[in-house]
Amino acid sequence: MTERKYRRGDTLFKIHDTANEMFLTVTGKFLVKEINVEIPPGRLMGELGFLTPNNRRTGTVECIEDGQVLTITYERLLEIYFQSNQQFGYYILLLTSQRLLENNQRLQENISRLEATLAQEKAARETAAAHGIA
Template sequence: MESSSADSSTILDRILDAAADNLRIAKILVQMGLDPNNITYDALFNRLLEIVLANITLANMFALVGAIFLVATLLMHTMVPLRVANMAGCTFFVAFGALSGNVGTFILYLLLLPINAIRLRQMLNLIKRARIATEGDTSLEWLKPFMTERKYRSGDKLFKKDDAATEMFLTVTGKFLVTEISVEIPPGRLMGELGFLTPNKRRTATVECIEDGQVLTITYERLLEIYFQNPQFGYYFLVLTSQRLLENISRLEGIVAQEKAARQTLATDDIA
């Protein structure tokens, strides 16, 4: 038993010594083809240069360029250039995988290419809609795929004034009434978008369903996601909300003008 224990201890010591030798700088220098007893800066630099030149191949060059593009994506703040750089990096890594015979790398980056292409197309469509908005077309067809359907019956209240605002509505069918100002909202109009802009995220009016209808909804969190994916959407949304504010101002001016005319009529009658 004592002999067996001694043998095990000797074997363990040898294993530890071998592991220690492999971690020494001298061992590393030997593996690099350098003499540990005669090492200089020039010798080290020249040897590293030889190793780099020996590994310069077309496949490795593709991998290097691909890595540069993928690292560049980490420095980008907007999605469109990020997707373009990612697709370029994936293309170079596909070439690297094909030339080097690395099947895993080839398949991985080949699958990433169409995914990035689809996302890039979605972003470009969003930009196109945003540019159309700047020219006066405020169609919301592009936003519908991001929204969910909801139905209301006559008498249902979508939200009340001063309620917490968490989502925006797009009317599809039916009729809805802004009770504070007695204004009907027909199909194809936004509701609840102003709550997205108010500092306290509260409803500015009450909306009631006066005829069975259907709406599409989207949460403010989803709107923020779309905005951060493409800041141009911010301008698009600004155009939509500005249009609503201008309509409200025009409506108020009409009411003020009517009241002013009524007062002038009463004053004229009193004088007469």
């Protein structure tokens, strides 16, 4: 793995960029901007780009607290995958499945909040109309 350091405000990668490596956070904090999720030390990021068609990034990650990461290229990741036992492949499968399920849960929560807000606004408009308030 290769060590890299980032300063607050640095962008590690942007959504739809070509993805060719995965990151392990060592120190600092990072933010997946599209879903407003902080990634603390000890977490993997960039693994979904390994599995997407054409290896494209699924989000933008920005450094929000100076930090250090270790990177591994997807090429090296594939070597490890094919040379190791099945536990490594199963770990990657679990990791990506968990990430996708978490993202889906966040999306469902956002939809529910939006629906509740729209229902409240509709009720307020109906109440105002019933009282002759424009």
